[in-house]
Amino acid sequence: MALIDIEKLRVTFRTRAGMHEALRGVSLTMGREKVGIVGESGSGKSLTGKAILGLVPGHATVTADRLAFDGQDLLTMPPRQLRQIRGRRIGLVMQDPKYCLNPVLSVGKQLVESGLAGGIRSKREARKKSLETLATVQIDDPERVMRAYPHELSGGMAQRVMMAMMVVAEPDLLIADEPTSALDVTVQLEVLRLLDRLVDQRGMGLVFISHDLRLVSQFCDRVVVMYAGRVVETLRADELDKAQHPYTRGLMECLPTLDHAPGQRLKVLERQAEWVTP
Numbered sequence: 175m176a177l178i179d180i181e182k183l184r185v186t187f188r189t190r191a192g193m194h195e196a197l198r199g200v201s202l203t204m205g206r207e208k209v210g211i212v213g214e215s216g217s218g219k220s221l222t223g224k225a226i227l228g229l230v231p232g233h234a235t236v237t238a239d240r241l242a243f244d245g246q247d248l249l250t251m252p253p254r255q256l257r258q259i260r261g262r263r264i265g266l267v268m269q270d271p272k273y274c275l276n277p278v279l280s281v282g283k284q285l286v287e288s289g290l291a292g293g294i295r296s297k298r299e300a301r302k303k304s305l306e307t308l309a310t311v312q313i314d315d316p317e318r319v320m321r322a323y324p325h326e327l328s329g330g331m332a333q334r335v336m337m338a339m340m341v342v343a344e345p346d347l348l349i350a351d352e353p354t355s356a357l358d359v360t361v362q363l364e365v366l367r368l369l370d371r372l373v374d375q376r377g378m379g380l381v382f383i384s385h386d387l388r389l390v391s392q393f394c395d396r397v398v399v400m401y402a403g404r405v406v407e408t409l410r411a412d413e414l415d416k417a418q419h420p421y422t423r424g425l426m427e428c429l430p431t432l433d434h435a436p437g438q439r440l441k442v443l444e445r446q447a448e449w450v451t452p
């Protein structure tokens with residue numbers, strides 16, 4: 175059975191200027207694989223992730239022919255059950271750990287709580303699991319970091335703690351929304367490699383949301399390309415060169431390559447009105 179099964183998902187916001195259809199019929203099916211969602215800012219990547227988590231803002235209207243996680247209909251699910259799925263079965267890693275970590279609780283306390291919410295039976299067990307998970311995300315001194323508070327951590331460390339918090343509950347699916355965009359390029363790759371290993375080791379599914387086509391194709395099996403609230407193309411990561419849609423082709427032509435001559439200008443993507451099909 176598919177882990178995620180979305181058909182014709184629409185999200186509409188009522189604005190002062192009228193109705194704004196932010197997602198216009200998104201369809202996506204995935205199993206325990208790594209799927210990247212790319213597209214420019216505002217194309218609907220985050221909303222797609224939020225819809226899976228049941229976190230679309232209340233003032234929006236969500237409709238779909240199907241919106242299911244592991245065979246369960248998310249649209250009709252009671253909020254309590256939805257929260258349980260969020261805690262136990264789907265984890266979310268975001269760009270800014272500040273919104274995930276509670277500033278007034280120690281790292282250890284938060285990890286243990288996350289583990290307990292995820293179904294670990296005892297505090298003792300959750301603590302043990304937390305220490306192990308911190309070690310997996312390459313935190314050198316897990317005991318010390320457990321006692322630390324979020325503001326005492328560097329950006330890269332906070333990011334790893336957040337990942338640990340998400341996987342300590344052993345979810346089936348991880349949604350990573352621009353998880354490393356706020357980090358230095360060097361730390362970025364390191365964190366992504368870790369994330370990749372965690373996903374592989376635990377056999378989780380991964381939705382990796384990014385505006386960076388190259389990064390996504392490096393870490394994912396499949397790439398879903400979004401434009402103006404629609405999926406315009408889905409490709410195997412190793413077959414990006416077979417891209418048909420002009421927007422995807424445009425994105426690829428704008429990527430600098432290693433043999434790119436210095437001083438030579440990179441192409442600038444020119445958007446066409448006809449890409450936004452009604």
Ligand SMILES: Nc1ncnc2c1ncn2[C@@H]1O[C@H](COP(=O)(O)OP(=O)(O)O)[C@@H](O)[C@H]1O
Nearest residue numbers: 187196213214215216217218219220221222231
């Ligand atoms: N809380 C909100 N209120 C109104 N409109 C929103 C809200 N969140 C998102 N949108 C609209 O949905 C579109 C897609 O947003 P989003 O999924 O966050 O894009 P991105 O691809 O950059 O992650 C945006 O262009 C915006 O117009």
Ligand SMILES: [Mg+2]
Nearest residue numbers: 219220221351
């Ligand atoms: Mg976004």
